[in-house]
Amino acid sequence: MKYIQNLSNDPQYNLAFEEYCFKNLPKDEDYVILWVNGPSIIVGKNQNTLEEVDTEYIKAHDIVVVRRITGGGAVYHDLGNLNFSIIKATGNYDEINFREYNIPILNALKRLNLLGELSGRNDMTIDGKKFSGIAQSIWRHRALNHGTLLFDTQLDVLSKALTVKQDKIESKGIKSVRSRVTNIKDYLADGITIEEFKGLLLKYIFEFAGEEPTEYVLSEDELSGIDALYEEKYSQWDWNYGRAPQFSYKNYKKYPFGGIEVRLDIKKGTIDTCKFYGDFFGSEGVEKLEAHLTGQPYHEEVLLESVSEEALKKYFGAITKEEFRDLLFELAEQPAEPAPAPSAG
Template sequence: MYYYISNSNQAAFNQATEEYFLKNFDENFYMLYLNKAAVIIGKHQNALAEINLDKCQEQGIEIVRRLSGGGTVFHDEGNLNYCFINEGQKGELINFRKYSQPVIDVLQSLNVNAKFEGKSDLTIDGMKFSGNASHIYRSKVMQHGTMLFSSDLNRLNSLLKVNPLKFKDRGIRSIRSRVTNISDHLSTPLSIDELQNKIIQHVQNQFPEIKPYELTDSDREAIKKLMEEKYLKWEWNFGYSPKYKIERLISFANGNILEIELDIEKGRIIRSEILGNCIKMGNIVELENKLLNIPHHKESLLQELKQINLNDYFLNLKIEEFIKAIF
């Protein structure tokens, strides 16, 4: 068994590293890492329904879909993340309590009232500080979880806040819980690096055979390739979302009103309907058809709309206003 402490704070790289370890090694792994500010989407979620996209883009927040299910979480450098990759028996692979126990043990040794609650949550005095998710690959399970240590909780709430009535889909919805930081419950101050070291020491005591692992040049090249071909791609992070419908009614300062319905599948528009008081009647079906098969992605739509004269379809409506209506 190996333990690995990542020296990268890029969410896409660390997600790719987890998948690389899971699918390319026979040995078990325990991995710890810190990401710079990022939003991590569950595999079966509609990314746009889980995040405040405008705020994420304004702040340059990395948005990455992970390999496992579960809800959306916020990472920053006050959030320590762990990943257990373990071989096991079919039907007995998923065990959230077992793989999160080292975190609970360490915190309880620090007189923090940490507990395992519900299906996969870790709490302190009833407030959640860790969510966990898992993914099975052949005879192995990968379980990873967050540990809110000194995370910016106000930023977390603002980035994961979205209008729940805006989207209709069958994606897995995140359940927002009351959360807390570990650091607020420590009787003696501790840094996040010191907590990381205590967890590694505890895992070493549990698994005396465990050895440190350092990435080779070939490892890094393979992880970078996986990151670039998957975890940095719109097709994975947004296009992989389940089929969904978006309904928008928007009023503009000049009195224009626009109502738009879009059906999205595999990230692309498969049906569109446009109504409003600024439409030139008779031509709008032509525009609706031109939107088909375009990715539901601001930059892609903007490029397509630049090839279209919106004055053929609308009275006094700018491209930026139309884009705003779609998102």
């Protein structure tokens, strides 16, 4: 086994780094990577990103959203969270096995007098509180086992960033299960930093394997491959938001000129059907706007750039672009109010 240094805090780059190492490094070796992300939410590959995050909160706090290649639920990362990636050959047993791949982590923590345990399907806990969420992927007889270690994470931010105030989305995406969480630092000797914790964890992982820590140094070609994966995949809206399961979105808002209800069906990140209902009066039929939005990416900047405020006022009345944006994308809680019945006149 060898370890790979990754000192980046860029979540999108780090997920590209991990996938590239998983799928491209020499197959005759196992690898371990310990790494730290800046403030970010990492969603599972089968999740609808918009169901998992408070979009207004993450925008206000510059929290990056990235999709990973493994299943499971959404997790919050920041500079107080240490991530681990263990890449191993599976032999002929291509099965998800959380216990086998995480025993080295638990044994390393035990050396620090931290008695964690595997809990449920894919969590590690202390005193019944979660400090690690784990996920796995199998690819060509190789396993990627990775997870979080909440060392000194801002738990209040974690809670707010992963809380959607009202369900305006219906989809078949895998939804996260929330658990009571805790920080590892609270159970360790005072004064230990995350860098010291990282060094000790790496030392004890290799000690448990009966090996001396040996570094695998990435070549220039390998680093270029990581950069390409970052540019082409992990920095793209299509991967992080657009690769969502099919879902439906609906919202209703009341304005001085009347109420508007919007209903959207989204497939592969693109608006498949679009309908507006309400008691508004416009000089142009709203069917024209529905046709214009159909086929567009469900992406805030793209949709707002595609319509002018002047055009919106012709369809609905005195609506601003900001109000139209909130109608199409706002997930914050609104008073429940049904759309009015269609007018006979």
